[in-house]
Amino acid sequence: MPTSTVENYIKQIYLEEQRHEGKPVAMGKLAAALKVFPGTATTMIKSLAEANLVDYESRVGVRLTRSGQKLALHVLRRHRVIELFLVKVLDMNWSEVHEEAENLEHVISDEVLARMEKHLGYPTVDPHGDPIPTPKGEVEERELVNLTECAAESDVRIGRVLDQEATFLLFLERNGLEPGNTVKVLHKDAVGQTLSLGLGRGKTATLSLTVAEKIEVERLDA
Ligand SMILES: [Zn+2]
Numbered sequence: 001m002p003t004s005t006v007e008n009y010i011k012q013i014y015l016e017e018q019r020h021e022g023k024p025v026a027m028g029k030l031a032a033a034l035k036v037f038p039g040t041a042t043t044m045i046k047s048l049a050e051a052n053l054v055d056y057e058s059r060v061g062v063r064l065t066r067s068g069q070k071l072a073l074h075v076l077r078r079h080r081v082i083e084l085f086l087v088k089v090l091d092m093n094w095s096e097v098h099e100e101a102e103n104l105e106h107v108i109s110d111e112v113l114a115r116m117e118k119h120l121g122y123p124t125v126d127p128h129g130d131p132i133p134t135p136k137g138e139v140e141e142r143e144l145v146n147l148t149e150c151a152a153e154s155d156v157r158i159g160r161v162l163d164q165e166a167t168f169l170l171f172l173e174r175n176g177l178e179p180g181n182t183v184k185v186l187h188k189d190a191v192g193q194t195l196s197l198g199l200g201r202g203k204t205a206t207l208s209l210t211v212a213e214k215i216e217v218e219r220l221d222a
Pocket residue numbers: 079083097098099101164
């Protein structure tokens with residue numbers, strides 16, 4: 001069984017590839033994301049390449065192989081099921097479960113994972129709107145767009161949040177911007193770099209575009 005360090009590297013490469021449409025991940029970026037020295041990351045990547053989990057080309061970057069992808073999806077599956085379980089069953093707040101899941105994802109058995117999933121009714125998304133890969137490693141892709149791309153007057157449903165930092169999630173929660181909620185884009189101010197949203201019952205919220213960029217939505221207008 002791979003160590004938690006191996007799993008963290010593989011998971012991070014997967015997430016970076018997702019963010020940048022499958023382009024090779026630069027070593028500097030990977031090291032920064034994992035908070036390790038570039039030299040440490042390079043040593044690790046070379047041994048992951050030997051284990052056939054990644055393809056590595058110096059100066060270009062690193063990419064997951066098929067077996068690397070399989071491992072990444074397995075770790076993400078554990079992570080996301082655990083997060084949902086902590087929220088739904090143990091009543092934890094969605095802002096505090098990511099850190100817990102970071103640890104638990106490396107230790108729970110397939111048996112416990114299967115029982116958690118069954119208990120939750122075989123869910124497809126976690127509390128942050130991230131898809132839960134199936135046991136076969138399939139990921140259901142939904143049609144989501146960035147909130148900043150939505151025109152004024154459009155009705156949208158919050159689909160996914162791209163930052164799991166606790167203060168950010170609490171901010172969203174205070175404003176009713178959790179996944180599943182519907183809002184209306186009222187106005188986008190390119191000069192002031194803000195976006196205002198109608199939250200229903202006459203309530204509104206104004207977000208900076210930097211915050212709005214971390215939210216993906218489903219368009220509800222035909
Ligand atoms: Zn998480």
